[in-house]
Structure formats: C-alpha cells, structure tokens
Amino acid sequence: MYNHLLQNLNWIGYNPEQEIVRSRKWKEVRLLFLYPLVYIALAIIPLVTRVHMLVTKESSFPLVLLMNISAPLLGAVNTCLYSCNPNMRHQIHPRYIQDELRYRQREANAERYDFLESETQRITDSNDSS
Numbered sequence: 001m002y003n004h005l006l007q008n009l010n011w012i013g014y015n016p017e018q019e020i021v022r023s024r025k026w027k028e029v030r031l032l033f034l035y036p037l038v039y040i041a042l043a044i045i046p047l048v049t050r051v052h053m054l055v056t057k058e059s060s061f062p063l064v065l066l067m068n069i070s071a072p073l074l075g076a077v078n079t080c081l082y083s084c085n086p087n088m089r090h091q092i093h094p095r096y097i098q099d100e101l102r103y104r105q106r107e108a109n110a111e112r113y114d115f116l117e118s119e120t121q122r123i124t125d126s127n128d129s130s
Contacts, residue, residue, distance in 0.1 A: 031081065043074070045067055045070040046070060046071065
C-alpha cells in the first residue's frame with residue numbers, strides 16, 4: 001500500500017528523497033539570508049547619521065550615540081550568528097583556539113628574540129667602533 005501511494009505521489013510530482021534534500025539545503029541557506037539582513041539593519045544607522053551630518057553640516061547627539069552603539073553591536077551580533085552555524089561551531093572548538101594562541105605566542109616570542117639580538121649586535125658594534 002505504501003509503495004503504491006509513493007508511486008502515485010511520484011507520478012503527481014512529489015518525491016520524498018527530493019523533499020529531504022530540499023529541506024537540508026534550506027537549513028543551510030536559511031542562515032545565509034540572515035547575514036545580509038542583520039548587516040543592513042545595523043549599518044543603516046551610521047549611514048543615516050553620516051547623511052544627516054552631510055546635509056545639515058552639524059551632528060545630532062542621538063544619531064551619533066546610536067551610531068556608536070551599533071558599531072560594536074554589529075560585531076556581537078555577527079559572533080552570535082556565526083556561532084549558530086554548525087561548521088563555524090566546529091572551528092571554534094577550544095582546542096583549535098588554544099593551538100592558534102600558542103602559535104601566535106611563539107611568533108611574538110621569535111620576533112622579540114630577533115629584535116633583542118639585533119639590538120645587542122648594534123650596541124656591541126657601536127661600542128667596538130668607539
């Protein structure tokens with residue numbers, strides 16, 4: 001009975017496998033719609049402030065205040081949106097963050113060592129020439 005029903009639905013144009021694939025794709029694409037909408041919503045405030053300043057040649061305290069609030073808010077909202085993405089959540093695993101911090105610390109230490117070595121060489125060269 002179920003196979004007969006599926007065959008009839010396939011004939012009408014309904015394919016359950018296609019529906020599964022479509023729902024998976026929709027889940028992936030759904031977040032992609034949020035990124036530009038959130039960016040536009042939070043970027044419109046600085047745009048309005050700048051246009052107001054251009055037209056009136058003076059600043060409005062409430063608009064400047066909203067602009068200064070929306071800039072860091074955009075970063076916080078982006079962080080929340082990216083953390084909703086499962087692929088990004090996998091990449092922000094604490095182990096990956098620790099590895100990146102260790103790598104950056106090693107690079108900073110190497111730069112400091114190179115700087116100290118070159119300064120020591122410069123000082124000894126200047127003392128030898130005196």
